Amino acid sequence: MPPSADICVLLPTLDESATIVDVIEAYQGVGLRNILVVDGGSGDDTCELAREAGATVIKQSGTGKGQAIREAVARIDAEYVLMADADMTYRAEDAERMLEPLLVGDFEHVIGNRFADMESGAMTKLNRVGNRMINRGFTFIHGENYRDILSGYRAFRTDSFRQLTLSADGFGIETEMAVECAKNGVKTEVVPVTYRQRPDGSSTNLHPVKDGGIIFLELYRKAKTSNPLFYFGSVGLASTITGLGLAAFVIFRWIVDGIGHEIIAVGATASLLFGVQLLMFGVLADLILSLHREQLTRIDRLESDNFEDSPSQPRESTETETDSPPQKPE
Known part of the structure; x- marks a missing residue:
């Protein structure tokens, strides 16, 4: 320690x-x-x-x-x-x-x-x-x-x-x-x-x-920012299931009793649309997050490769021909 x-x-x-x-x-x-x-x-x-x-x-x-x-x-x-x-x-x-x-x-x-x-x-x-x-x-x-x-x-x-x-x-x-x-x-x-x-x-x-x-x-x-598919998908799935349940109730009542529930039907439709949209948004957000992580991984890999390829010591200066001493003619 x-x-x-x-x-x-x-x-x-x-x-x-x-x-x-x-x-x-x-x-x-x-x-x-x-x-x-x-x-x-x-x-x-x-x-x-x-x-x-x-x-x-x-x-x-x-x-x-x-x-x-x-x-x-x-x-x-x-x-x-x-x-x-x-x-x-x-x-x-x-x-x-x-x-x-x-x-x-x-x-x-x-x-x-x-x-x-x-x-x-x-x-x-x-x-x-x-x-x-x-x-x-x-x-x-x-x-x-x-x-x-x-x-x-x-x-x-x-x-x-x-x-x-x-x-x-x-x-x-x-x-x-x-x-x-x-x-x-x-x-x-x-x-x-x-x-x-x-x-x-x-x-x-x-x-x-x-x-x-x-x-x-x-x-x-x-x-929301680490697993958007779960964040949006969980609410979307709950809304979709609720919409399906309401829709099933409306259809059952209409077929069996001949009674229409227009207001409930509107609510079921809205719940279904909202749920499906959230599910789609969650999938898209998850795709964007995956692409973002891949880009960060590539950037880190490039930075690591550039660091490994860089010379550990500065290159020594070399004398040019003009700086070299004149050669004695034979």
């Missing part, structure tokens, strides 16, 4: 006075002393305790975990960032495992997989089910299996993070980071970590139903 000055431990906090000192001391104990706490307006003495423990503390200008992380990374000068929650659910002893793919390999982003070693009671059954559904949805939509995209234990190169287009303010930031990594081809590694139960006196700021809905919407919204 390089000197701790090259690594910044980032801890977003909100009312974490019960655990913040233990978390900071744990990372200091493994040799990571550059610790930045970004506080979201704690009503307790989280900030004071963090400063006394030796961490640098800043107060975010906005609200939400996503905004806090973006603001904090913009201030970080270290080459690598290790991001964790300040509630003692992650172990500082896993820091070396998290950082190794960045320091030894050529990876740019690392996700800690909590499901590899999750202690009993660390996650409710509702949260487990929600996490599994979100991870499977992510794999289906974006084609990458990161196994735990909602994990708050991340390590990344600072320059690669700044290349991601992130806008989520709340807990959707982890989902958005995973989507951006898959979309932009950021080399991402998943490593097993231990996920522990919150200690007594520490309460979660996560609301499973509310934040889960936000995460699902974020996952679907991001599909």
